[in-house]
Amino acid sequence: DGGITQSPKYLFRKEGQNVTLSCEQNLNHDAMYWYRQDPGQGLRLIYYSQIVNDFQKGDIAEGYSVSREKKESFPLTVTSAQKNPTAFYLCASSTSGQAGSDGYTFGSGTRLTVV
């Protein structure tokens, strides 16, 4: 079955460490997105990409970095520069920048905690 796989489900980071969250999709979607969700709040956009080797900053990109070397993969690195990284991270994909007629598909998320 097609879908988006995020790993790991839970991640613990020590102060000063960089960590990378994985997002892989086999839906043949062009566009991919990273969102952050804090408790009791909506989602905020970190980075997005419409094609391979191209990506754009979202509303809260500071302290994060991404790459898009393959259509299927859009990993997110949370760097030590991100001052408050504890959150729920969600990856999504869609058929095109216009999201087509079927909208976003989300992965199951990664819960990151700083220890």
Place this chain on the structure above:
Amino acid sequence: GIQVEQSPPDLILQEGANSTLRCNFSDSVNNLQWFHQNPWGQLINLFYIPSGTKQNGRLSATTVATERYSLLYISSSQTTDSGVYFCAVGADSWGKLQFGAGTQVVVTP
């Protein structure tokens, strides 16, 4: 950016009841989606509905783009309908969405 307001923030329903959730947005959009987030955090796309009306089982949605609002109807609610319902809108060619704060729905047996 576009402002998205959802109401009510919380809703408690008895099983079998009907309800309406509202999403107001501050500017013209070319993309509007409704999502359901279950208690484990999984987000499921319910509707892609920048305009018009759609129905899927007990759920239906209507977007009146000219008046900048969308409504999500839940009929004959079930306990599995519990969770947070998000409205998200977009207005560019990149497909990026601005999310509302959500409506927390609890359906009691």
